[in-house]
Every structure is written in C-alpha cells, then in structure tokens.
Amino acid sequence: MVEHHHTRRQILQRAGGAAVGATSLAALLSACGSSDSGGSAAAGTTAAASGSKDAIKVGVLFSLSGNLSIAETSMKNATMLAIDELNARGGVGGRKLQPVVEDYASDFGVVVEKARKLVEQDRVAATIGCYASASRKAVLPVFEQGNAVLLYPTFYEGLECSTNVIYTSLVAAQHLTDTTGWMVKHAGKRIYMVGSDYVGPQTYNAIVKKLAEQQGATVLANRFFPLDQTEFGSALSAIRAAKPDLIWNTIVGAGIPAFLKQYQAAGFTPQQTPIFSGICTEQELAAVGGAAAKGHYFPASYFETIDTPENRSFIGRYQAKYGSAQPTNMPMQASYTSVLLLAAAIEKAGEATPGAILKAFPGVSATAPGEGTVTVKDNHHTTHTVSLGQANDRALYDVVERFAPRDPDPFPAGIVPASKIPTCPRRETT
C-alpha cells in the first residue's frame, strides 16, 4: 500500500541510506531464526493439518518483528483466524489449509528471500501477504517468475495489475471516487491538498484533483512535504491565507498526528474546514487522540464501528483468539477475506496448483465481514463497498455514508494517458 505508517517512512529512509539501524540488525537476526519460528508459529494452530498429506500449503508473509509489525501482526492474526475457522469447517473440498508463516521483519530485502522460500522450497499453493507497496514491488519478480499466487490485502495506489497478484483490498480510484463527490457536495468547492512527497500520495491527490475539478471544484494548492516532516506551522499559515472549504490530506505516518494536532492547535475546526484523509486508518488515528481527530473524515471498506451482527461476531471471534483489547481495521479485515477468496478459488479450480488457482480467480466471490459481497474481477482487483467514516472523540470512525459497491479500476482514465492503459492482467516484470 501507500506507505501509511510512520514505520514505513523510516524504512524508506533506511533504504535511502539515511540511517542504518538496529532494525537492520534485528531484521537479519530474526530472519536467520524465523525459518524455524515460522513453522513453529504455525504448528500450534494447525496441529491437525500439519500431518495430513492432503493439506494445501498457504504462505503467510508478514512482518512480525520490526517497525511494520504493529500493522502486519494483526494482518497475520486475521489470516490465521480465517484459516483456522475454514479448517474447523472441514477445509476446502475436504483438504485442510496448512499455513506456512514467514516473518520478513520489516525488511524489503528479507521479504524477497522469504517469498522465494515459500514459492521455491515450500511450493505453496498461494501466499497471502505484504503491506507497504515497496514490499509488494520487491516480491513481484519472485511470484511472476515462479508463476505463483500472491494475495495482496492492503489498499494501495494502483497503476499495476500483475498476472500473479490478486489485489483484495481497495485500489485508489475505487477508494476515492464516491468520497470526492460527497465532500464537494457537502463540504465545499475550494479544496486545499496536502500530502507526503512520494508516489502513493501523489497518485491519490492527482485522482482526487481530477475528480473534484470535474465536479466544478477548485484545487487551491497541492502541497507535498518531505516524508519525515512533523512540523506543519508554515503550511497551516498558508492554509489560513487560502481560506479553503476543506482539506484533502494524504500525509502519512508520524505526520498524521502532527498535522491533525497542529491543525487543531492553530484554531481550525472540522465544522468550518473538515479534513478528508486518504490514508488514515484507526491505527494512525489512535495517536492523533479523540480531541484533534473528532469531526474529520476517512473512507474505507471496513470500520470497527460498523454495527452489524456479522461484524460484531467477527470482532468477537478475533478478540476471543487474540485478546479483548485488539482493535480491528481495514487491512486486517481484507486479510481475513483473502483466505475466503482463496478457498473459493481453489474450490472453483478443483485443484490447488498455482496455475489453476490463478485461472479460477476472476469471478470468485466471498462475504467480507462488516462489508458484504466482494468479487475478484478480470483485472485481478476486487469489487468493494466503500463507506465514509467521521472520527468521533474515541478516535474511531462512525459511518456517515455507505456508498454503492464499486468496481476496481487500477488505471483510471484521465490519470493514465489512454495510450498507456494496459490490458489487465499483465506481466509487471521481465
């Protein structure tokens, strides 16, 4: 996905050579250890499956240590919950799923090693994993060359449709189209845009700018900040002078609490000038605090507060397994749903080989907790129902509008030149 947690920013820094860190060392150490620990982590939950010759091996590839572990551990947990529940129901066509858990330790070098192990050594039927776009881009060649299957459960910027990846969460245009219409209609036509200075936020902002202008709105500025910036006083002065009706925000990571808190401290209110964020799940919002978060908006296909029997049951099962204080959010719900989609694809294929699974995926559906039916389309992306959330004083989102289900469009017209829109899916690497 677009690098939306502070920790991903730091990893980018590290990749840029700014800081060689303890995390690298820790990453290496845990990388050495975790080929075994991956197996043992899986062993407890799948004792029933591991002995079975018929079990279908599924790779589970997330960061369980290092900077990204806070988000990705919950995604691994949700994946394991879904696998355990599926196995308790008898598995797929009588065969159990056998998870092979690998920890890539928040390191975009280690993730390639781990992906290679899953694809070449373990010969898994499919892998569920990756979070930051950088990790997905890093493993693309492994999955394409090995003709393996990756289910990518994080919302992201699009502009990709690999033959070997099934994108199970939102893609940018699908994520933002209805929200843009809603905010222009309800909050006003003078938009001030801010974002972190790299490909994800730039793509998000370009899409929202295009859509908003089509609806008669004016984009007063589209201002980007260095990734590690947490000082927004100058920008807030400029915003005050520009007098916008609303702010469109794709600042990521530690910048999110800094921007929202400084916004409130400078005397702005969500009643006068609400902030609509593209990359700000409940996880980031927790560090903003209810006081500064309250009243601002974020669209997502899943919110913890969605009050349906299915979602209450989902949260209950998750917390029964992993602890009552464990929050739920969109990437982990998509991880859970990914297992259901994979099971449906294996069922449809009638066999658990990567080639057959890939062929079977288009048209496969599952019921996503708290969301409804999601279907994988020919372009390897997934239909979703987006809701617009408004933060409350507990720093959770209350749903203010539930939009109609929307098809995924990884190469939105107007953002990508018509001549450059490829036939999806395609090989992304050579």
Next chain:
Amino acid sequence: MSVLVQVVCQGLSVGAVLALSALGLTIVYGVMGVVNLAHGELMMLGAYTMVLLSPLVGPWAAIALAPLVVGAIGLLLDRSLIRWLYHDPVKSMLGTFGLAIVLRQLVLIVEGPQLRYVGLPVTGAVSLGFGEQFPLWRVVIVVLAVATTVAVALWLMRSATGLKVRTTTVDAQIAESLAINVPRVNATAFALGAGLAGLAGALVAPLGSVYPNMGVTYLVGAFLVVILAGLGSVRNALAWACAVGLLTAAVAVPADDVLAQVAVWAAALTIVALRRQTLVASRV
C-alpha cells in the same frame, strides 16, 4: 504584512525547538569533545518520559521531570560508556551511533513501534492581528527555550561550577592540575546535555506523536545549527537556531517545505564554505 507576521512567528517557533535540541549537543562537544550522535535518542527518551508520566503526574510535572530522568540516564551513560570516548571525535561518533541504535531498539522492544499519543497541555491560540493565530503551546515552547538558554548561559558564565566547566573546556589537563575534579565536571556536563535533550523531547512530544525513531529527525536539525554556530558555542546556538527557523519559514510559508529544506541546506553549505575555517568554534 500578514505574511511577515506568519514568517516571524513560525520561524521563532521552529528556531526554539532547534535551539533547545542544539544546546545540549554543543555543550557535550565543547566540554569533552564528544560528537553525540545519540542526542536525538535522548530527546526521544524525554518524549517517552512525557508519554509515560503525564497520565500519572500531569503534563507540567512530566515536563519538569523529563530533564531529570534523562539527565540521570545521561549520568549513567557517561560513567559506563561515554567516558571512554572523550576527546576523540571519530571514536565518539562510532560509539554514540551504536548507543543510538541500542536505545532505539530497547524502546522498540519495551514500548513497541506504534505512534504514541500525548495531549497538548494547553490548547487555544493567541491572536496576532491580521487574522493570524499562533498556538499557545508554541508560545510556551519559545518562552521555555529562551529561558533555558539564558539560564544555561548564566550558569556557565557566573556560577563556580560553570567556571570549572569552562576551564575544563579550554584545557582539561590544566584544569586537572588546578585541582578541578575533571571527571565530575565531564559527568555534570553530559548529564546537563542529556537533560536538555530530555526537556526538548518532552516539549515537542505534544506537537506530534512519540515513537522510537523520532530522534533521527531532530538530530539532523540540531547538528545543522551546531555546525553553523561553531561546535561548542552556546551563545551562537540560539542566534543560529533562530536564523535557520526564520529562513525555513520564509520559504515554507509562501512556497513549500521541500523548497525550504533545499534553501536551508544550500545556505548552510555556502556559509560553511565561505568561512574557510574549521567547523570547531573557539571554545565556549
């Protein structure tokens, strides 16, 4: 006029944080020739002190305790590690770089990688005229930064311990021959430097969030100021911090923050190149 008011206020606010973070760094270099690359991590420890103590004792007491807690940690670090690195810039850089990694990793293990929340101790904003508002918390930071710098400078210039510190800064061997307890002076100076970092960390924590790697960002800014002011100079640090803050705001308010960073570093490089002298100031 409105833009000018914005630039000055924002510049002073940025400058105040820079000055606070540069102060401890420059003292530690001045007294014992240690280039402390773990200074940002000491700030981070101050910020975590704020996270952990303010729910228990309230934000103001936590701010008062942060320099004491981090100062005490500094004392321990000085006696156990830093004292082996005195007056050897290369050794001290390697040693404190390693220390920084260990501190970040320890906090990551104990407190986890997530962003931590600290509420603003005072909310509200003061009106500046021209429709401009300035957050009250930033006013507090500017006032405390100036007060701290003046207090430290007075302590160095007027107090008996300050005299010993200055003597040690000029020549440690001669200071020792004058019966000054140099190890104690060094430990005091490092604890002071660490305490100042702790205070800076506690003050910036409410502006954003707190996380293990937060110190890296502040270290870069602090070093910029220290190099411009001359390594080891307390008096120049405040002035140069304000200059850097003002230049940042002068570009960032009307244009943008990426350009502001470019402008600041270009200016810094030009100044250092034109000076044609060592980066180290004449002592104190």
